[in-house]
Amino acid sequence: MPTNIDSPLARRIAAFAFLVFIFGSTFWVLSPFFASLAWAGILVYVTWPLHQLVGRRLPGRENVVALLMTLVVAATLLLPLLWVMFTVVGDVATASVILKRLAAEGLPPLPVGVRDWPAADWLIAQYGRVQGDAEWARAQMTALGLLDATALKAFLGGVGRNAAKFGIAVFALFFLYRHGDEVLTQFRRVATRWLGESARGYIQAVGVTVRAVVFGIVLTAVAQGVLAGLGYWVAGITAPALWGVITALVSLIPFVGPVVWIGLSLGLLAQGDTQAALGLFLWGALVVSWVDNLIRPLVISGPTQIPFLLVFLGVLGGLNAFGLIGLFLGPVLLAVSVGIWREWLVHKRVG
Template sequence: MPDSSSPYSRLVPWLALAGLTALVGLVMSPFLAPLAWAGIIAYTSWPLMERLRGRCGGRDTLAAGLATALAGLTLVVPLVWLIWLAQDEVGQLYPAVRSFVAAPPELPDWLTGAPWLGDWLVHQRTALLDDPQGMIVAAKAWFAGHANEVASFAGGLGKNLAKLALALMTLFFVYRDGARMVRELRHVLARFLGPRTNAYLSAAGATTRAVVYGFLLTAIVQGALAGLGYWVAGLGSPVMLGIITALFALIPFATPIAWGSAGAWLLLQGETGAAIGVWLWGAAVVSQIDNVLRPIFISSIGDIPFLLVLFGVLGGILAFGLVGLFAGPVVLAVAWAVWGEWTAHLDAPSEPGS
């Protein structure tokens, strides 16, 4: 009979556990993004779930169903509305582009006098006036040559919609069984991390909430302010443009791409004053509010370096795609919080019997 105290007998269970973990990871790897989205949505909306559970008399399944339905409406209704606005705008965009190509507006003197750029713009306007159909033909040829990319983009949209449906289905089970999952996680981690498990999890939870809320709420405020500026400037569909700006605001330093492009479009239409107004509003208000609100939200639970958040966003996007906008900074911020708790525990006086 083999000796159970031998190193080999203790090593075999760990090797079996490692192999099982690897197999589970291999099977679940296609579903990591929907699982991550479900976890993020459930975590940020958990207070609502608790209220619904109380209203439903503690019936977890009913409360989880209602919370999932509300989450689905919150996600799907704006998405459908945005698609409807987009297709309406595309229908108006084609005649607007045709009229712009047929009669490009006069360029302001200050723009034509700009070095290099002014000469290039004057040349492009002259080429349009001489051969307005040439650009349309070139555009059609470009789209024909990039048909595969367009098909790939459409296929990507279909996959993302399927992931959204899977995330909502997963969200129901996270709502229903989330409390039990957390209790089991605490129990397992306590075997490895010891009595400091609750402190680590509390720090990680507060950091996650601050990072997610900080990014989401700041982006929403930036999108609303940008949409207000677009409306005042007379741009079509300011709400849709504001939503697009909010999406850009989730990425550090990307907001100027949105309001800068909107101002450039106004400038090309000859609306110089409106273009300058959009640029000034974007630079002085939309982009600057990020430097005020996001540190307030994130620093409310601790001193998280901005560089850490920046690396988290950029690295998260490269590693996980869109979900990395939240997963990346959350992972680094949680690691930062756990490190802080650990170092504080090292500096603290030892408890009797520890």
């Protein structure tokens, strides 16, 4: 039986297929830039109060305000990154020399102070077994890519790609500052049309969660890296800036940062520098971890009204699923899910 191409069902199928093709193609074209656009959107949202303040000082000059905000945000991010990058490059060179010497000569003997540690005999025996096998140390360093030029080239290539993404994000900042109100208004209209008035609550949950994650995870991790780096420098740790950056990156995952400064404290203790080891340990326990254990949960769980455990799982799951941008996407998705769950509970009680 022939199909009537002018029937309402056929037209709906054709319209649906057309929309799937158009939106699918659009998604495919823009997919390489989603991370950059997401970072730009997060930066614009977090700094939007400052944008409004500057806009009130310069009324009717939206382009100038957007350009000023773009330059301020880019400089705020770029200048510290450049300083850290140049500092870390020098520290990496120092660390590379040490690693190559260890690979060629083997591990150094344990300091004399280790003999006073608990279970010192077992530790000395295990270390002596590894120390006597220089090939084992080289194999482990090779497995980690520490002696592989290809891994270094891949790392530099990743730095170049991330620099390009950063440039795209900065370019997008201007347009988001300039047309952010219009974009958000249109998004709210579309979301309300499809999801009803509940969409406003979901959008608010997304905004609150993003701000809480920025201040509760990213900034606290940076603060921990800076404070820990200062402690490393005072304690005489080699390459303190490099270790500070490592501490900041590791601290993006809640409660993991102490692994770095505890390990370095044990290293100082093994070298017989008991005073520096104790000082670094106390600095990490009383100052650095105080930021992680007290400020971070308060900043995140307070505004979002979400248990910190869910935020913690959202950070880990987001990083695993989406990469670095998942640091925000994971908690945001959980925040929306919790909002929907609570709305269902309210409807259930009302019903």
